[in-house]
Every structure is written in structure tokens, then in C-alpha cells.
Amino acid sequence: MKGSFWLAWRQQRMMVGIGATVLATAAAIAVYYRSGMLDELRSGQFDHCAPGPLHCMRPDTVLPLLLDVEPLRYLGALNMALPVLIGVFWGAPLLGRDLELGMHRVVLAQGVSRGQWFASRFALAAATTVTLSGLLAGVFAWWWRPAANRSYGLFWYENTALSGSGPRVVAAALFGLAAGTLLGLLARRVLAAMGLTLLVTGTMTLLLEWTHRTRLLVPPHTYTSAGSIPKPAMGEKWSAGHYGLITASGRRDDVMNCPFPSGAQLRECMDRHGYVARFYEANPVGDYWTFQWTDTAVLGGLAVLLTVVTAVLLHRRRI
Template identity: 45%
Template sequence: MKGTLWLAWRQQRTLILVGAALLVACAAWVAFQRADMMAYISDHHIDTANCKGWDGDCRGDAAYRLLQDTTGPLRALGSLSAALPVLIGVFWGAPLLGRELESGTWKLALTQGVGIRRWFLSRFSLALGCALVGSAVLAGLLVWWWEPVSNMLDGLYWHDGFIFNATGPAAVACAVFGLVAGTAAGLLLRRTVAAMGATLVAVAGLRVLLTAVRHDWVSPVVRRSQGDSARQYIGTAESAGDFGFIDRSGNLVHDAAACGWSPGLPDMKTCMAQKGFTGRFYAVYPTSDFWVFQWIETAIFLGLAAVLMALICVVLRRRVV
């Protein structure tokens, strides 16, 4: 390695080597666990394709035991993958400039023969490359392992935080955002520890915020059923928590308790007739909305990262003192 890239490697090699070792260990563990899981599935002739959804058509206890055994470890891996952007931001992004500014070594580096642009781009590119590879590999491992038992019975569904926040393009984009946010915090606060704290709050905070408001951006699909006939199974969709009845003019009445049942009350059919309801409905986010949500969050993470990156460039151009 040459020039500023050598310096970047020399300064980040501990992080890179530790990260790589953890990743390899993770991959080995996942490979082992998955092989175990697949053996169990074939040994017990579990027809996973037919088990999809809450009301999946699985006979026997084997499928339930399968999920019991795999959900915990999957959650652990999902937690790690979901926390990775925070870890990258705190331990990689924040010291990337923060430690240089705190120790004054930026003055040493920038009074050698290279300009600030090359110095920054080398170290940032190396960190960015590692963040991309690390988050993509972890997200990939999780999907690879989860896929055979995905969206199944009482297992992990696409909309669970352990899955949604831990895989897909948004997980990788979040890692990029974490790195950029940490870098910006280090540059602006000029103290590594303070920058670490700020990065933790910013990245974790944004994750929580997005999880809270995610559903407001996409309209759920309304599933209707005529009269009191049986409703369509929810399957692998995510319930939007919105149930009710349809009146004669076709309007939705968002009140699931309008014809509730308890001893002494008329049955549902009578109640619906009395109140003039022609059918029932419930709202869901179908499984395909995984990608809608993912792309929206990817855009948000990358957009914020771009804004922070522009800020970093402006501050660096004006010089750092």
C-alpha cells in the first residue's frame, strides 16, 4: 500500500482486522447453525413452503420446535446486524477525524506533501469500503439463514425489527449513514469521546424514529369480505391494526367493536343487519411492502449521509482550526 492509503491502513488496521475476524467467526457460526437447521427440516420432512403465515398449514410439533430453536439465535444475529451502523459510527466514524483533531496529528499529516483532500478521501474511502462490506455481509448472512424459516407461524417476519432493520439495502445505507455521522461529529466536536456519544444518540435515535413513523408513509391495503363470510387469511402480511365494517354506501367504519360479541348481545349477523353493515374489512401491509419500506429508508439514510458529507467537505475546505 502506498501514500495516504498506507497511513489510513496503518491507523485503521486494528479495526479492520478485529472486524474481519468477527465477521469470519459470525459467518462460520451461521453456516454451522444453518446446516443444522436444514438437516432438522429435512429429517422431519417439514414442508416450509406451506408453513408461511400465522395460519400456515403445518402439521405436527416439528415446525414449532424448529422455530423455537432458531428464532433466538436469529434474533441475536439480527440485533448485531441492526446495531452495526451504530458500532461503525461510534468506533470507526467518530475517531476518523476526531482523534486526529484531538491529538493534533492532523497538523502533522497535513504539513507533509499531500493535500487535505487526498488525506481525507483515503481514510474515509477505506472506512467506507469496510463499512459497506461488513454491513452487506452481515445482512446477507442473516437473510441466508432466515430465508428457509421466514414469515412462518410464530417465527420471525419481514417486518420484525430483528429482520427489517438488519437486512436489505436500508441496513447497508444505515451503516454508511452511521460512518458519515460519526465522521461529522468528530470533525465538529473535535473530541473523540464526545463525538462517540453524539454519534450513538444520532444513529440510534434516527433508527427509533424511523421505526416509529415508517408506517405513516405507505397506505395499507384494505382487504374486504362480504357479509359475515370468513375473512381472507392475513398470511405473511403485516397487520396495520385497522379493523371494522363496511356500510351500505361502501364507507369504512373503523370500529372493530361496533358488532362485538358477548353473552346477551345479538350475534354478528343480526348486529350487522341491524346497523346496516354489508361487510367487514381489515388493513394490511402486504409482504411486498418490505421493499417499499426498505427503499424509502435507504433514500433517507443516503440523503442524510450526503448532506453531512457536504458539511464535512465545507468545513474541511475552510480548514479545521
């Protein structure tokens, strides 16, 4: 196994080096911008800002007071793109290049089994992927913490935070690697495998973003208030965009049936239509981890499944 691992390292050391460079660059940028963020917060100009989604205004103007979190969003976007990048540029050539060039025959002729050939390459790639993605997610979390869920920062439900942080980043990166490796085995041509991997990983990334927006996998909670009293504050919740009124029988109607924010007009309208309460649907801040572990289970499960399929095909197919 030492020989096959040594060969795997020789073939993948450039990708390992690129990953280390990306991580070091991201960490350096995070240190620089986070330091500036902390200096702004310590200046006292944000002390009057209340928590919640409403913009905090400058005392002397009507302009919102915001931290510079764009670089943080770029890191989140990079983390979201990891399954595509790793799948296309690392997973697809992992077996596909040897199969396309016929190098696998030379390796197997040296007494290395198919299992060893696959295990040595995939183990090194997977270990590096876990390390890189985990550290990038950690850098994001560290950088994000001072500005998390503040009107002048970044809320947990923004896609670069929800999908660009946490354990789902690691699971997504492993899914990209596993998908690219399997498609490289099936296509036996690197360029074809890269194109297919781009399609599969890109589609999966967009599909999970769609499930977030529609709350397909993590349903929102319903918050109600009796009569016309103010609804519970939205605060750090992620609104599902569903607001309405409830009758005594429990029927839910659209909020536009009584389009008044409060006061006598609202009470009169509710009494006229028989409404006894108001409601809205939203995901509380604690659902951040529900989204995280749901995505991690889906992507991690797919990564394991695709890896097993690759191993079975290598064992049964002639290559």
C-alpha cells in the same frame, strides 16, 4: 495519494481486522446453525405445518413446533446496531483523533491537502463499511431463507428481519460512519464525538423503527369482504391492527360494534347497524422491499448529505 492512503491504512487496520473477525465469526455461526435448521426441516416433523402466522402444533402435544431461530435474531440485532457501532468506534475517531492530538498538522505539513487527508481516511472506512455490512446482510438472508415467513421460523416484518437485512443495512452503516465523522470534526474530541454519535445514531435507529410500527412511510393496504363472509386470510401480511365494518355510505366503524366472529349473530348485527362489509388494514409481504428501499433512500441520502457537509466544512474552516 499513496502516502495518505498508506497512513490511513496504518491508522485503521485494527478496525478493518475487527470487522473481518466479526464477519468470519458470524459466517461460521450461520453455517453451523443453518445446517441444524435444514436437518430439522428434512426430518419431516414440519411437513404438516401450513404457511402463515398461526403456530404449528406438535402432533402429540399442544406445544408449538418451532425452529431455533434465536441466533438468527441475534445476527439481525447486530446488523441493526451497525450504524451505532461503526459511528461510535470508527466514524467519531476518524478525524477526531487526529484533531485532538494535533497529528493533522504534521500530515498537512507534508504537502497533503485537506481533501486528500479526508478522502483517504473516509474512502477506506466507507469501502470497508460497505463490504462488511453488505456481507453481514447477505449472511442473514442466506441463513433466514429456509425459515422465512413460516410459523416455525421468522416473519419478514419482525424487526430483526425487516431492519437487520437487505440494502438498508448498508445504508444505515454508511449513515453511522458519516454521522460519526462529521461529529468528530465538530467536537474535535474523541470521547465527546463518540457520545454525540451514540445519541444521533441511536435516535435515528429508534425513529425508523417507530416509522415501521406506525406505517408512517409505508401505509398499509385495506382488505375488504362483502357482507359477513370471511375476511381475506391474513397469511404473510403484517397487520396494522385496524379492523372494522363499513356502511353503505363508506363510513368505517370499529369492529367492536359487532364483536362476533361470524354466523347469524354477526349478520344480524351488521344488518341492524347498516354495515355492508368488513375490512382490515395490513401490509402484504411485497412491502418488505418497499420498507427496505424507503429506509435505504432516507439513510443513504443522509449519509451523502453528512459527507458533503464534512467536506465543505473541512474546505472552509481552519483546522
